[in-house]
Amino acid sequence: MSIFRSIFSKPISRSFTTRMTSQLYRYLAVLDFEATCDENVRLRPQEIIEFPTCVIDTSLPNFPIVNTFHTYVRPVHHPVLTRFCTELTGIQQETVNAAPTFPEVWTQFLEFLASNSLTESNTLFVTCGHWDLMTMLPTQTKASRIKDVPAVLKQWCNLKVAVKNHTGKDIRGMPDMLNHFNLPLIGRHHSGIDDSRNIAAVAQALLQQNYVFAVTPKNTQAAPPRNKPAAPAPAAAAAAAVVESVAVSSTSTAPAAAPEPAPKKKNQPRAPPPPPPACGPLIDIGANLSHHPFTDETLPEYLRRAKEANVVHIMITGTSLKSSKEAIRICRKYNGSNMYPHLTCTVGVHPHDATRSLEHDSKDSNGDSLLMKELEGLIVGNKDIVVAVGECGLDFDRNFSTPADQEEMFLMQCRLSVKLGMPLFLHERSAHYKFLEVVLKVNAEYQLDEKKLFGVVHCYTGETEEHLYACLGAGFHIGITGWVTDERPGRGSGLAKICSKIPLDRLMIETDAPFLLPRNIKPAPKVCEPALVGHVAVKLAELYEMSVQKIAEASTKNAAELFKLKV
Numbered sequence: 001m002s003i004f005r006s007i008f009s010k011p012i013s014r015s016f017t018t019r020m021t022s023q024l025y026r027y028l029a030v031l032d033f034e035a036t037c038d039e040n041v042r043l044r045p046q047e048i049i050e051f052p053t054c055v056i057d058t059s060l061p062n063f064p065i066v067n068t069f070h071t072y073v074r075p076v077h078h079p080v081l082t083r084f085c086t087e088l089t090g091i092q093q094e095t096v097n098a099a100p101t102f103p104e105v106w107t108q109f110l111e112f113l114a115s116n117s118l119t120e121s122n123t124l125f126v127t128c129g130h131w132d133l134m135t136m137l138p139t140q141t142k143a144s145r146i147k148d149v150p151a152v153l154k155q156w157c158n159l160k161v162a163v164k165n166h167t168g169k170d171i172r173g174m175p176d177m178l179n180h181f182n183l184p185l186i187g188r189h190h191s192g193i194d195d196s197r198n199i200a201a202v203a204q205a206l207l208q209q210n211y212v213f214a215v216t217p218k219n220t221q222a223a224p225p226r227n228k229p230a231a232p233a234p235a236a237a238a239a240a241a242v243v244e245s246v247a248v249s250s251t252s253t254a255p256a257a258a259p260e261p262a263p264k265k266k267n268q269p270r271a272p273p274p275p276p277p278a279c280g281p282l283i284d285i286g287a288n289l290s291h292h293p294f295t296d297e298t299l300p301e302y303l304r305r306a307k308e309a310n311v312v313h314i315m316i317t318g319t320s321l322k323s324s325k326e327a328i329r330i331c332r333k334y335n336g337s338n339m340y341p342h343l344t345c346t347v348g349v350h351p352h353d354a355t356r357s358l359e360h361d362s363k364d365s366n367g368d369s370l371l372m373k374e375l376e377g378l379i380v381g382n383k384d385i386v387v388a389v390g391e392c393g394l395d396f397d398r399n400f401s402t403p404a405d406q407e408e409m410f411l412m413q414c415r416l417s418v419k420l421g422m423p424l425f426l427h428e429r430s431a432h433y434k435f436l437e438v439v440l441k442v443n444a445e446y447q448l449d450e451k452k453l454f455g456v457v458h459c460y461t462g463e464t465e466e467h468l469y470a471c472l473g474a475g476f477h478i479g480i481t482g483w484v485t486d487e488r489p490g491r492g493s494g495l496a497k498i499c500s501k502i503p504l505d506r507l508m509i510e511t512d513a514p515f516l517l518p519r520n521i522k523p524a525p526k527v528c529e530p531a532l533v534g535h536v537a538v539k540l541a542e543l544y545e546m547s548v549q550k551i552a553e554a555s556t557k558n559a560a561e562l563f564k565l566k567v
Helices: 014-021 083-089 093-097 102-115 131-143 159-167 174-180 192-208 234-249 299-308 321-334 351-359 370-381 403-420 432-445 465-473 493-501 530-544 548-563
Strands: 003-006 027-031 048-057 065-072 123-127 156-158 282-287 311-316 342-347 386-395 424-429 455-457 477-480 507-509
Touching (some): 048 102, 048 131, 048 192, 065 102, 156 159, 159 192, 282 507, 282 530, 282 548, 299 530, 311 321, 311 530, 351 386, 370 403, 386 403, 386 432, 386 455, 403 424, 403 432, 465 477, 465 493, 507 548
Parallel strands (some): 027 123, 311 342, 342 386
Antiparallel strands (some): 003 065, 027 048, 048 065
């Protein structure tokens, strides 16, 4: 679904008129696409999967964002998002599956431009680089057989060039621009709408410093390359040509120049990863086996490899009514074979799916949610394999569902877990205080019955001891994935610093397959799969300064006890 937001213009103060007249365009439309991608393979054609635009009014004090267009887009040439794409952008397969195709979005966007009178005479698009409007939009319109593109989208200001012109510094990336202007990062990098808001913040900072935005000249419509070697001086070039000519025609025994290395071939299959460490029996408490690339054709091999890696049990994560039913089906299909680990699953609704689930929900005559009754029926009818309620919680990082819908869905599932006496399989991103508020609220409701929520905060990504101790203080276990191995800034390095503070009797390990591939595997495999969960234990052993066997033993024992699993 697309989202349109606007505010009405306010009268322009006399003191602001001078600054207003210095701008060539009244509106700056900040745009930052996200598109299909893979880590090692170039997808042809790339397709837009997130289409955001934030419109700044340069005639108003403080240059506010007055209009916003935002929608996700369903790709048709490569309809299944790669693991790399989902990890990079945070965009889930379910989100694009429910989104309109590009021709539908294009019609919506043209209506947005027309209804807000955004034309080439009063509006300049601003992008962080040339890719969005020079490469991606033409690629998408060609793939969608769209011929007419408004003139307003054929001219733009490259913010990187603008910042360089204003500061004299070659500040390339959006995060570096934010740092330069002492601006906080809004949301998540590589989220299209968040990046658009961050780019808009940099543009507003430039406006405050009286920078005049203009179309980036055509002769700079390609970003200058980094560290381009200088061309040889004419004399040196001529001398080199003579030497080369003599070398080719001469029969002398002068040593021949070293041959150039052969170009690397692209898209070659990766070498197999090293075998997982000998840790003892392992339980992967979270694997999305109903998600691509896991299918009935590929799952037997993935499960066989997990068994060979001494993974004795895998919990499949349910993230919606549909995926929960699929998780149950997979458990039924593959359990009973000595070739595979034993399978159990969770049943619940992920915060990303909260709004969509509530839109399809209805109430019975008592005002109770029919969706919750259906989830309860799935759990009660499959007690032998459903071991937790979830994945449920709050995610204010991406807000694929509204915060209010997320909170409502989380509350209902917390109450369901108390009713059934089952653990929760929890998710929390950028919603720490509201998350704990909901937990405390539900615990207070059942205080007289001496009942309390319990479970695991799955795929924990917190970076402060305060955050960690609050989760532990609420009585929850902590699930650690390959995120802890990611040393890149803004990723898992903060978690790695505090991980050893988790008491061993509260620690669990998981893959969150096919996402969050452990980065301590060399060479890196293409897919994160349950067989690799031992590599998470290896990193934790390093952080705890103890043997990997002790880490594995503690995690397996904790999971078996909390979820009552067969080992």
